[in-house]
Amino acid sequence: MTNDTRDTCNRADKLNDPENAYTLSPLQAGPPCCDPEPLLSVENLSLHYADKAALENISLDIYRGCITALIGPSGCGKTSFLSSLNRLTDMIPGCRVSGSIRFGGLDVRAPDLDVQYLRRDIGMIFQKPVPFPLSIRRNIELPLREHGMRGQAEINDRLQQVLRDVGLWEEVKDRLEAPAQALSGGQQQRLCIARALALQPKVLLMDEPCSALDPIASAVVEDLIKRLQGRYTIVIVTHNLAQARRIANYAALFWMQERGGRLIEFGRCQQVFEAPAHHLTAAYVSGRRG
């Protein structure tokens, strides 16, 4: 029996047991393109808003340097999952989280954890680009200064570097003092990505970063995400299955069930799309459900 077929069998076994935490072992994960070492390990994560369950018992590894796409119909808890990784759920009144999230050696859910420090390491990009109502320069400068960077030369270097990284430098280098909100939607989103990159995070969480953009801007941002692969660990929520297929190394399908959003299937992107183990995945990726 080849490795591949054995993988599929194991996967099918695990899926027959709905309570089983579904996590790929490094061997199974072992992709040719990136190091299959988990950077974020989520175990038995459940999340409730007041008395409504949003996530139920999610276990999932996010691999270092890879792009993991979270797919599934609206309202199945993908965004909630994403925001629990950088503790942004703290800001939602009535939101309760249980389970464990480990980031490197760090317990993300520890009550005494410095969330400002955590969020510096785990950046987040939102669906709607949110440039602050400041100049382009100040948009990037503000978080840097907040995190203790003082030297203007150092700040300028970082500014130029991240704007180059997102391909915005040539477009804005002559108008760094112009209001960021005057940029086009796609440029705004790239600025937001640059702003997050300026803090040199290890992980980037992206919540449908392209869905508010026109197709051309969306393609530019998608290329950018592709280029960031390897340097950053990326978790991206997307409703665009073709996009997930193009850019992701791993895909995870979430689905709303009676007791909240569940992780239905997790695996190498190609496998999830071409040989889904679960009937819901098969139905979703082929467009029959969702």
Add this chain to the structure above:
Amino acid sequence: MLKNRLATALIWLSAVLICAVFARLLADMLLNGVPRLSWTFLSTAPSDAGRAGGIGPIIVSTGLIVLVAVIAAGPLGLATAILLSEFTSPSRRFGRLIERSLEVLAGVPSIVFGLFGNAFFCIYLELGFSILSGGLTLACMALPIMLNTAAAGLRAAPDDYRLCAAALGISRTAALLHLLLPAAAPAIIAGLMLGIARAGAETAALIFTSGYVDRMPDTLMDSGRALSVHIYDLAMNVAGGDANAHASALVLMLLLFTINSLATCLTRHWLRNRIMTS
């Protein structure tokens, strides 16, 4: 069709009516006030119970009273507005308590504030009939309106800023200072202006607290007569004081108008450097 026309006519009629009332008021004040207006009127002290002379000391007293009110109510109002909008919500008991108190405070008639000010500031705190007592009483009156406007402005600042700032590891204080307060600045200034207007136009509360004395005040502990009190006195108690009452009213209007425009200009200028929208 007829119904539509009738409705249109009614709407126009009410608009014209409002403008007419304002025009009548303004015309009255301009016609009777402008001939009296001069530098001497603005700078000299009143004589013959206000029938003759100017309103110099009264302008100074008014300015001081309003200044005291703004200095006392401004920071307190802003701080409470921040507390209300950022650190508690109307759904919580504490937030609800503050909001209810404000509603009650905003609805209290000014004469009651006057009595309270007299009992508390003048007598209990032994400040006597003074500019300080008057200013502090006005601060209590202006507080709800300043606070509500500022809190509304802060709440109107997009939640995205808060979320995004948090996601970048920016502290709440820094987000407040660099993003939310600048975004809410126009509303905060508007609240301040409304508060000043309310303070500047107040008569009843001041009669009991800052008093009637129309001399030039030396310190904040001196009694001082505000413009509105002066107008009231001239119009109601002094036979033959009408002309100076009109002129004083005109000065009061111009003063409030100037403060308002100045503040609007300054905010705009400050915001241009501070915050940028497309």
